[in-house]
Amino acid sequence: MNDFSWLLLFDAAIRLATPLLFAALAGMLSERAGIIDIGLEGKMLVGAFAAAAWTSISGSVWEGIMVAMFCSVAFSLLHGFACITHKGDQVVSGIAVNMLALAVTSLLAHRLFSQGGMTPVLDKLERLPEVAFPQWIEVDDTWLSQLYWQLLSGHNILVYVGLLLVVLLSLFFKYSPYGNRVFAAGENPKALQRAGGSLATTRYAAIICGGAICGLSGAFLSVGHGAGFVENMTVGKGFIALAALIFAKWRPVAILFSCLFFGLLEALAIRLQGHPLFKGDGMLPIQLIEVLPYVLTVIVLAGFIGPSLAPKALGNRR
Amino acid sequence: MSKAIPWWFNSLLLPLANVGLAFVACAIVLWLMGIDVLFATHVMIDGALGSGEGVGYTLYYATNFIFAGLAVALAWQAGLFNIGAEGQALIGGLGISIVCLYWVPLPMILLFPLTILVSALFGALWAFIPGWLNAYRGSHIVITTIMFNLIASSLIVYLLVGPLKESGQMAAVSTTFPQQTWLPSIENMASYFGVTLQSSPLNISFIWALLCCLGTYFYLWHTRVGFETRVVGLNLQGAKFAGIAQRRIIIITMLLSGALAGFIGLNEVQGSSHQLQVEFVSGYGFTGIAIALMGRNHPLGILIASLLFGALYQGGAELAFNIDSVGNDVIILIQALVVLFCGALELMLKPSLINLFRFNSPKTEAGNA
Numbered sequence: 148m149n150d151f152s153w154l155l156l157f158d159a160a161i162r163l164a165t166p167l168l169f170a171a172l173a174g175m176l177s178e179r180a181g182i183i184d185i186g187l188e189g190k191m192l193v194g195a196f197a198a199a200a201w202t203s204i205s206g207s208v209w210e211g212i213m214v215a216m217f218c219s220v221a222f223s224l225l226h227g228f229a230c231i232t233h234k235g236d237q238v239v240s241g242i243a244v245n246m247l248a249l250a251v252t253s254l255l256a257h258r259l260f261s262q263g264g265m266t267p268v269l270d271k272l273e274r275l276p277e278v279a280f281p282q283w284i285e286v287d288d289t290w291l292s293q294l295y296w297q298l299l300s301g302h303n304i305l306v307y308v309g310l311l312l313v314v315l316l317s318l319f320f321k322y323s324p325y326g327n328r329v330f331a332a333g334e335n336p337k338a339l340q341r342a343g344g345s346l347a348t349t350r351y352a353a354i355i356c357g358g359a360i361c362g363l364s365g366a367f368l369s370v371g372h373g374a375g376f377v378e379n380m381t382v383g384k385g386f387i388a389l390a391a392l393i394f395a396k397w398r399p400v401a402i403l404f405s406c407l408f409f410g411l412l413e414a415l416a417i418r419l420q421g422h423p424l425f426k427g428d429g430m431l432p433i434q435l436i437e438v439l440p441y442v443l444t445v446i447v448l449a450g451f452i453g454p455s456l457a458p459k460a461l462g463n464r465r
Numbered sequence: 466m467s468k469a470i471p472w473w474f475n476s477l478l479l480p481l482a483n484v485g486l487a488f489v490a491c492a493i494v495l496w497l498m499g500i501d502v503l504f505a506t507h508v509m510i511d512g513a514l515g516s517g518e519g520v521g522y523t524l525y526y527a528t529n530f531i532f533a534g535l536a537v538a539l540a541w542q543a544g545l546f547n548i549g550a551e552g553q554a555l556i557g558g559l560g561i562s563i564v565c566l567y568w569v570p571l572p573m574i575l576l577f578p579l580t581i582l583v584s585a586l587f588g589a590l591w592a593f594i595p596g597w598l599n600a601y602r603g604s605h606i607v608i609t610t611i612m613f614n615l616i617a618s619s620l621i622v623y624l625l626v627g628p629l630k631e632s633g634q635m636a637a638v639s640t641t642f643p644q645q646t647w648l649p650s651i652e653n654m655a656s657y658f659g660v661t662l663q664s665s666p667l668n669i670s671f672i673w674a675l676l677c678c679l680g681t682y683f684y685l686w687h688t689r690v691g692f693e694t695r696v697v698g699l700n701l702q703g704a705k706f707a708g709i710a711q712r713r714i715i716i717i718t719m720l721l722s723g724a725l726a727g728f729i730g731l732n733e734v735q736g737s738s739h740q741l742q743v744e745f746v747s748g749y750g751f752t753g754i755a756i757a758l759m760g761r762n763h764p765l766g767i768l769i770a771s772l773l774f775g776a777l778y779q780g781g782a783e784l785a786f787n788i789d790s791v792g793n794d795v796i797i798l799i800q801a802l803v804v805l806f807c808g809a810l811e812l813m814l815k816p817s818l819i820n821l822f823r824f825n826s827p828k829t830e831a832g833n834a
Binding site: 183185225228229230233234235236238239240242243245246247249250251253254255257258383386389390393432433434437438441442444445448449450451457 | 494498499500546548594598602603604605607608609611612613615616619620622623627751754758791794795797798800801802804805808809810811812813
């Protein structure tokens with residue numbers, strides 16, 4: 148491989164990491180507040196469907212994005228209603244969210260569009276724009292220019308929003324008193340209550356923000372990078388995001404890198420399909436790269452790479 | 466005029482009210498989507514119970530759900546949430562395929578116990594690692610089992626596009642097993658006794674599923690290990706003081722749970738499709754969660770819930786012919802709402818029902834004492 152295709156590989160990695168990044172950040176907000184978020188997959192799917200469906204009906208992708216965030220928040224609220232208000236089991240509720248999302252999106256897609264569970268294909272104007280950087284560096288063959296134009300510039304607008312969100316969230320947890328509250332809700336709910344904070348309010352606020360961010364993750368799939376909704380189009384991306392969250396030990400900047408790493412692995416698996424190393428009998432299976440994120444997550448969770456620092460009150464019902 | 470809460474309140478009324486709520490919610494969602502609920506219900510009931518063939522299919526689906534439901538429930542009795550039944554079933558099916566493909570000429574009376582054993586071993590192996598990691602490294606069992614589901618499906622995809630692929634076939638399936646390894650169908654067994662049944666994929670593993678229900682009941686309520694399992698599930702602190710080796714219980718429970726999930730392969734792979742397919746588990750592991758919740762983690766409840774879901778699956782397949790391709794989605798919708806109302810919102814109705822019947826709530830009872 149020459150340098151040029153390395154650039155393309157990293158370019159693809161950024162594109163594939165973006166939905167993971169949004170979902171993992173959403174999961175971080177929820178889990179930092181002590182609410183396990185297995186339902187990321189479902190909320191992504193809801194966001195993807197809502198964005199594509201609304202955009203194809205109204206023609207405005209910005210409205211579509213808002214609706215995606217709104218619908219995803221609605222599912223977050225259902226999760227909150229079950230496990231904050233009624234103190235139900237968070238994992239069970241998350242599974243219900245996933246199943247409900249799968250059923251509702253696919254039923255609605257069939258009923259609204261009758262195209263075999265898909266939304267109509269969106270044209271370029273109905274999708275989120277790509278952002279071209281200003282002409283600070285001339286287009287030529289130097290590595291700096293290549294890096295600037297190939298890797299940094301020209302991504303979908305949500306890619307940059309995602310990066311901004313990482314910065315904002317790490318500042319939020321470091322400096323904001325509200326960040327401290329969310330942190331306390333996940334580490335020591337009693338302390339939060341003794342300090343006069345409301346546990347339920349804090350947790351609801353966290354999962355509502357998480358829901359909105361998770362909606363963006365789905366929207367990126369259907370109106371950002373993709374051009375429409377397909378039944379069950381997230382195919383486990385929500386769980387990879389969950390893995391990235393655990394791999395990064397629930398820290399925002401680390402989440403950025405773990406998502407980029409998992410995105411790179413995915414890009415590599417796509418790229419290496421048909422490479423001599425992975426072809427024919429007795430050669431390396433391409434699935435080896437695909438399962439790497441899952442295996443690494445299990446290893447990290449087992450505490451084999453330093454302690455796994457989950458929020459202490461994660462999953463507690465009170 | 467307040468009374469203590471009678472036994473039927475928690476074990477009959479509340480669960481039934483929750484299931485009822487799930488079905489009402491499902492009807493409302495479908496009605497909002499402009500689907501004729503009464504017509505759909507009619508089609509589903511007729512499809513599931515209206516013919517011998519329909520009943521056969523209902524029991525055939527129920528077989529999968531009994532195995533999956535028992536697997537989830539058994540782990541739950543020890544306080545473990547095994548959502549890895551999906552992956553354990555895949556690996557169990559893989560074990561069965563290996564036995565059947567590299568077939569040693571055995572009579573069915575020996576082959577069936579062998580495939581039971583092998584599917585149990587393979588399923589248990591896939592559950593052992595998450596169990597061990599939970600017991601000795603404190604890993605969250607939910608996350609590890611999710612990861613193991615994904616790893617299992619990648620492994621099966623690899624095997625079916627590589628080593629186990631049938632040559633000259635486009636689809637990722639294994640070679641069809643030799644006919645001698647196919648499990649006898651109930652239809653054939655009945656005709657042996659002179660009874661004629663309509664054709665369906667229902668096979669002998671249904672009987673094995675019923676035996677597993679009995680076995681699980683006996684294990685949990687009539688053995689020492691089963692008792693210890695339930696103690697661990699109820700209260701970890703108490704178990705410690707009672708001198709129960711928690712880690713041992715966690716690992717034993719996960720092994721048994723994985724073995725039960727592995728049995729799904731008997732019905733699907735050896736009993737029905739006679740070849741290994743990538744998606745043969747198709748969500749049964751997750752349906753098992755709904756079954757276990759609805760059946761209150763008790764083998765009898767699981768049997769009833771499995772029959773109901775078996776009928777729903779068969780009815781849903783009929784529905785897909787009648788209302789443009791909504792059958793499968795309707796089943797997932799019902800599943801989702803059952804998990805929501807019987808699981809996550811299990812206690813939502815409790816206070817208002819207690820008020821309705823003017824029972825003493827446990828809180829006030831304690832306060833008066």
